[in-house]
Amino acid sequence: MTPALPDGYRLVRVPLSRNDEFREVDHLAFGYEPDPETVAQVPDYIEWDRASGVEAPDGSLAAVHASFDFELPVPGAAPVECAGLTWVGTRPDQRRRGLLSAMIADHFAHCQERGEPVSALYAAESSIYGRFGYGSAADELRVTVQRGAALRDVPGSEDLVVRFAKLDAGAHGALVERVHEAAGRGRPGWIRRSTDTLRATALADPPAWRQGGEPLRLASVHDADGEPRAYALLRRKEEWVDNIPKTKVVVRESAAVDAAAAHRLWSFLLDMDLTASVQSGPLPVDDRVRSLLVDARDTAPKITDNVWVRLVDLPAALAARRYSGPLDVVLDVADTRLPANAGRWRLTTGEVGPDGAYDLQATRTEDDADLALDVRELGAAYLGGRSLAAFADAGLVEERRTGALQAASAAFAWPLAPLCTWGF
Template identity: 40%
Template sequence: MTTELRVLRPAEWASWFGALELAFGGVPETGAERALWRDLTEFERSLGVWDGEECVGTAGAFSFRLSVPGGALVPTAGVTMVSVAATYRRRGVLTSMMRRQLDDVRTWGEPLAVLTASEPEIYGRFGYGLAAQQLTARIDTSRVRIAPPAAPEAADGSQEVRLRRVKPDDPAVREACEAVYAAQVAGRPGMLARRPGWERLPVLDGGRPKDGASPLQCVLAERHGEVVGFTLFRNKPEWDMAGPKGTIELGDLYARDAAAYVSLWRFLFSIDLTSTVLADNRPPDDPFQYVVSDVRRCALRLRDSLYLRPVEVGAALEARTYRAPVDVVLGVEDAFCPWNEGNWRLSGDAKGASCERTADRPDLTLGVRELAAAYLGGTSLAALARAGRVREVRTGALAEASTAFGSDVAPWLPHGF
């Protein structure tokens, strides 16, 4: 090979991003989208593979903090913008970038790496496991009703939660919405603590037609003048001979309490001239499922979302807490990052944990992909054992560890990167 792998230089960004666009079908991003990604790119954490003047491989790693069970926000590499030119496949380009990237992440002291996969089968060989899923719903709002909000009435008889339509790109609105989002992060594993600049992503309209849908709309939920929730959505009008049958395409919906949450969902269900709410990315345990009149007509479906990799097993396992006391020796297999290979004694509970190398015999043996899948509490070690992916050596260790690794709240990645 005549290719060179190197850290991205600012002057190379347009060629680098163009190679990424070509690898993902060749449809260019709009000017607004390109400007945002250019601003968010962390050049010292981005890699390119070059053959002369041609960029033939791309990979980046955003510096995130990821919420884990117990509420800690753990430094995490958000692996992104990975591509290989179609004319350079099967030449080791991807492997070389993954090797360099994980070595870099370890040097940066970040115990976790995460990504969303365009093709899930690609990343398993590099140690990434499915750690969180997302729920999609297509709700027939002509047939499904939602319970009224559990909000008390004010002295004048008005509802305590008031809804107000605003412009989503108003800086004050963005700030208020970002505060509501930030309040949710520690309470749900898998969410990202957004750095400055990332608040622009949810309200990026892109300036391109959205298959007949409206520009982005925003409604705030307020209580006594304080923003306690918001929703971002588009309205896609449609008519047939029987009349209107528009679709509400839900982007975001966050709330600080149940009353605001239910009020926002109820609003979406009641928008005139629509009969469907389409939600592409909601938490698997999203509470709307428990306030609708007919869950079957919500057409619920789970799909894969966040893939995670422990870069430093000991530090990763120490960073989270455990739902029940646990003291087990994990025999970890990790061919791609051999520094993780071996036996680790994990001792922890709801207050904290320690994880150190040990010469003791393992109680459980598993690959790093299986450890990754269980890490946020979305997949049980017991389920993985039933699939033959985790092996119990000491009787009782599987039940102990599986209970401890669980989470009361389903892990969820709220948006891509």
């Protein structure tokens, strides 16, 4: 269902040859203009076979969008094929003409053609994407911890060593991605950087991004055999107040494969000379540091939305993940953008697996519904980090059979909170 465009406008694929024009639309939409040095240092990570837009009657680009070919980690199962929607922008003088609605419909159509049952995005404006059926599926935690904050002991931490160096993308890129992948095993939403250009972009450090801080440094934790177990990409921002050092350690991204490595990394970060505090990068809301801090009250925590999820092919998407409890429930799903998802679906789990989780099948049914909800709430609950019962408490899910809400909420929940550590 592609909304009608104004006369003279048309959806188009955008080739690499229109790179400058494509980016100019986004620069105008987001109100920024990168300097030539930044452009030269940040790889072109757009996947041009997945770039599209809307042409105005004069042939110029009025709006653009692209997507990444991702694999989205889901609860208890192999990652699901996922289109990472990105670079969405409309020229300020072309707004209020239905261009975004047409582009999102075009994006969904391409997802269906490629067999991608799920789409995900980071929302620059959180009020926009719910109306297209995307649900906020994860939160990210950022904390500011004062230097010297005490940590609880973790066996094995003292046996690990820390190395500290100026970041060298060529020398350190493999270490970062190796630890990042290992650290995220089992955590929903932990998307891998799937191309060389995305991996290079994660380590890019043009001066314009430093906001007065030093070039990026790498703190890495290693075992006795030299194997990396944790890392933090960080910079220090020098500050003095009345001749007292108040330098901040600002972490862009960090990851650790186990508790001992996380303890050793944070012990190092919290004891750097001439510093006053450590500002973390995005962490899952259940991150180890919250349990390791002896006094977690003085951490200035900030929680904001992380990745958003849209179910494009509902039965395929729901069958691609696993569930924490047995379930036999009929959902009445509203989906005005993708009518093939709308209607009543029976969700039925099979036998419990050796890991204690369940597979599930979603099939069409004419049976009475047990729960009624919008596809937006279903997408929000997809990674196991949102409660269907909480949505019901907010008036966003309707329970029509007593007990169905409890069973569905328990089944969709997952022990590890979802997170994507990097924006796209």
